[in-house]
Amino acid sequence: MIDTHYNAGGRHHRRNVRVGGYYNHHFPASTTSTTTPVKKRRNDNNNTNNNNKRGQMKRFLESLQMLALVLVFCLFTLHYGKALPKLFRHPHFKHVIIIDAGSTGTRCHVFRVAATSSVTTTTYGKDASVTPKLILPTKSFKTTPGLSARALDPSGIDAALRPLLNFARESVPMENWKETQIHLMATAGLRHIEQHLSESIIDACRETLRESPFSFEKDEWASVLPGTKEASYGWTAVNYAFNALSPEKTPKETYGVLELGGASMQVTYAVPHATAKNVVQKKHKETVRVGNSVKHLYASSLLGLGHEAARAEYHAMLRREYETTGEKPNNPCTNRGWTPQTTVQHGEALAVGAGPSKPTGNFTACYAMTKKLLGLAENTKDCPRTPCGMRKEHLPPFDGKFLATENFHYTAEFFKLGKTTTIRDFQRAGEKLCAESWGDVVKKRFRKDQKKWEEIDLSKYCFSAAFIVAMLKDGMLLPEDLKFTVGNNVGRYNVDWAMGAAINIISSKIAVASILTPDNSVGRSASASASDIAAAAGLAPSSASSHTHEANDMFWWCVYILAGFFGCSKFVFSGVWEMLYFKRWSAPKRKPVTE
Known part of the structure; x- marks a missing residue:
C-alpha cells in the first residue's frame, strides 16, 4: 500500500510504503514499486502464526498462574494450618x-x-x-x-x-x-x-x-x-x-x-x-x-542516703559547725565563687548551699566529708561481722556485674563517662570539676537557653562525684578499676x-x-x-531456637509472597513475557522493498 501526499504545488512530497503491517518512512518520493501479492500473503501467514503462538503462550501463563495460586494456598495451609484460627482472631x-x-x-x-x-x-x-x-x-x-x-x-x-x-x-x-x-x-x-x-x-x-x-x-x-x-x-x-x-x-x-x-x-x-x-x-x-x-x-x-537527702545532711553538717564555732566553715564540695541561692522544684523550696560557708572546691576534702555521711565503722570492733559497709552493716561477698541507676546514671551522663565506667573515672572527673571556679563551670557547661534552676543544678556535681566514689569504694568495698554499667535502660x-x-x-x-x-x-x-x-x-x-524459627518463617513468607505476586499479577507478567518472548515477531526487522 502506498500513501501519496502532495504539496501546495501539486508535486509529490513523500510516499510511505506499508510493509507487513508497518509503515516504512524511509523510502524516497521517487519510489514507485509496491509489494507483490506473494509477499503480502506471506506476511499475512506470519501474522496468523504469531497470533497463534501468542495465544498459546497466554494460555500457558494463565495456567501457570492458577497453579501458583493453588500452590500458595496448599503450602500456607500445611505450614500454618494450626495457626489459621488465630490469624483471624483479634489479639486479646x-x-x-x-x-x-x-x-x-x-x-x-x-x-x-x-x-x-x-x-x-x-x-x-x-x-x-x-x-x-x-x-x-x-x-x-x-x-x-x-x-x-x-x-x-x-x-x-x-x-x-x-x-x-x-x-x-x-x-x-x-x-x-x-x-x-x-x-x-x-x-x-x-x-x-x-x-x-x-x-x-x-x-x-x-x-x-x-x-x-x-x-x-x-x-x-x-x-x-x-x-x-x-x-x-x-x-x-x-x-x-x-x-x-x-x-x-x-x-x-x-x-x-x-x-x-x-x-x-x-x-x-x-x-x-x-x-x-x-x-x-x-x-x-x-x-x-x-x-x-x-x-x-x-x-x-x-x-537518708539518697542523693538529695545526703546532700541536705552535708549542708546540715556545715550549719552545725558554724553554730558551734561561730565561723564560716570551708565548703569543699562547692566550687569557688558560688553564691548560695534558693530554687523551687515540684512546688518545694530547696535551699542550695544552705548555711554560711566558704566554697573552696576541693575534691579530696569533699570526699573525706562525704565518707562521714555513710556511717562507716572506724575499726573492726564496731563491725558485728566483717566486712562492714554503710551504717556498719555486714556485706555478703559480691562477685559479679552490676547496673547503677538513677543519680549514678545522671552524674555519669553529666561527666560524659559513657555506659561503662569505673570508680576511678568518677574520681578523675570530680577532681577536675571541683578545682574549677564557679564562673568557669557556668561558662563551659551552661547554655543561655537553659532555665535558672538548671544553672543552680550545676552546683551539685562536685558533691555528686565525691559521694559516689565514697559510696562505691568505701561503702560497697568495690575496687577502683571494676567496670560497671550505668543507665536507666536495658x-x-x-x-x-x-x-x-x-x-x-x-x-x-x-x-x-x-x-x-x-x-x-x-x-x-x-x-x-x-x-x-x-x-x-x-x-x-531460647535465643537460638527463636532465631531459627524466625529464619524459617521468613523463608516461607518470601516463598508465599513471590508465588502469590506471580499468580495475582496476571497483566504485569503477561505484558513482560510478551515484550521479551514475542519481540522478534511483534517488531520484525524491516526488509528492503523492491521497486
Whole structure:
C-alpha cells in the first residue's frame, strides 16, 4: 500500500510504503514499486502464526498462574494450618496497673499481658505450662507533686488520683476493666513521713481505688512498699531484661543493682542459697520466684542516703559547725565563687548551699566529708561481722556485674563517662570539676537557653562525684578499676521496680515454667526485633531456637509472597513475557522493498 501526499504545488512530497503491517518512512518520493501479492500473503501467514503462538503462550501463563495460586494456598495451609484460627482472631490482652507513689510525683504504669501462650516441655521441662508475656514498652503517666504533699489534707487524694485513673481507663479496653488488677505502692516519699500520716493517705487511696472500675480486691493492694521489697522488684526488672532470671543462671551471672534515688539508696544482688541461709541478716533477705526459677537476694534500702537527702545532711553538717564555732566553715564540695541561692522544684523550696560557708572546691576534702555521711565503722570492733559497709552493716561477698541507676546514671551522663565506667573515672572527673571556679563551670557547661534552676543544678556535681566514689569504694568495698554499667535502660526499654512488681503479680497468678526475657542486652538495642518486644517480660523460646524459627518463617513468607505476586499479577507478567518472548515477531526487522 502506498500513501501519496502532495504539496501546495501539486508535486509529490513523500510516499510511505506499508510493509507487513508497518509503515516504512524511509523510502524516497521517487519510489514507485509496491509489494507483490506473494509477499503480502506471506506476511499475512506470519501474522496468523504469531497470533497463534501468542495465544498459546497466554494460555500457558494463565495456567501457570492458577497453579501458583493453588500452590500458595496448599503450602500456607500445611505450614500454618494450626495457626489459621488465630490469624483471624483479634489479639486479646490482659492488663495490670501499677501506681508508683514516689516522693516527687505519682506515676501510673499500664502493663499489657498476652492472655495465654503455650510452651513445649522439651524446651522448658516437665513443669512447662501457660506463661504470661508482658508487651513492652509500657504506657505511663505522671502527675506532680507526690502524695506526701497531701499528708495534712488526705481529702485531696481523690482529686490527685483522678487523672491517673482516667489515663488507665483510656489505656485499658472497657470490657477488661473489671478483671484488671490495680495496685498502688508508695515508696520513700511516704516512708519518710510519720506513720499515722502515711496510713491516712493510704486509707484515702484505698477508698478511691474501690470506687474505680478496676479490680481492687484487697487492702494490701494499696500500701507503703518496704525498701527491701522495692529493691528486689528493681533487681527483678533489670535481670529480666538482661536474660538472667532463668533457673540455670548462677548468682555470678546475674546483675547486681545499685539505685541512688533522691531520698534513699537500694543495694541488691543475688547470693548463693547457703549464703542467704547462714550469712545474710533476716531484714536483708529477699526471695524472687518467677516460675520454677528461685533467686536469693541480699537487699538493703538505706533511707537518708539518697542523693538529695545526703546532700541536705552535708549542708546540715556545715550549719552545725558554724553554730558551734561561730565561723564560716570551708565548703569543699562547692566550687569557688558560688553564691548560695534558693530554687523551687515540684512546688518545694530547696535551699542550695544552705548555711554560711566558704566554697573552696576541693575534691579530696569533699570526699573525706562525704565518707562521714555513710556511717562507716572506724575499726573492726564496731563491725558485728566483717566486712562492714554503710551504717556498719555486714556485706555478703559480691562477685559479679552490676547496673547503677538513677543519680549514678545522671552524674555519669553529666561527666560524659559513657555506659561503662569505673570508680576511678568518677574520681578523675570530680577532681577536675571541683578545682574549677564557679564562673568557669557556668561558662563551659551552661547554655543561655537553659532555665535558672538548671544553672543552680550545676552546683551539685562536685558533691555528686565525691559521694559516689565514697559510696562505691568505701561503702560497697568495690575496687577502683571494676567496670560497671550505668543507665536507666536495658536496650530500648526503661526498667524500674514497677516492672518487677508487675512480673511478680503475674507470676503469682499463673503457673509458669521460667522467665526468659527478650534479648535486649546493652549494646544490642538497635538490633532488637519485634519478637523481642512480644516476648518481653514473658516466657519465650531460647535465643537460638527463636532465631531459627524466625529464619524459617521468613523463608516461607518470601516463598508465599513471590508465588502469590506471580499468580495475582496476571497483566504485569503477561505484558513482560510478551515484550521479551514475542519481540522478534511483534517488531520484525524491516526488509528492503523492491521497486
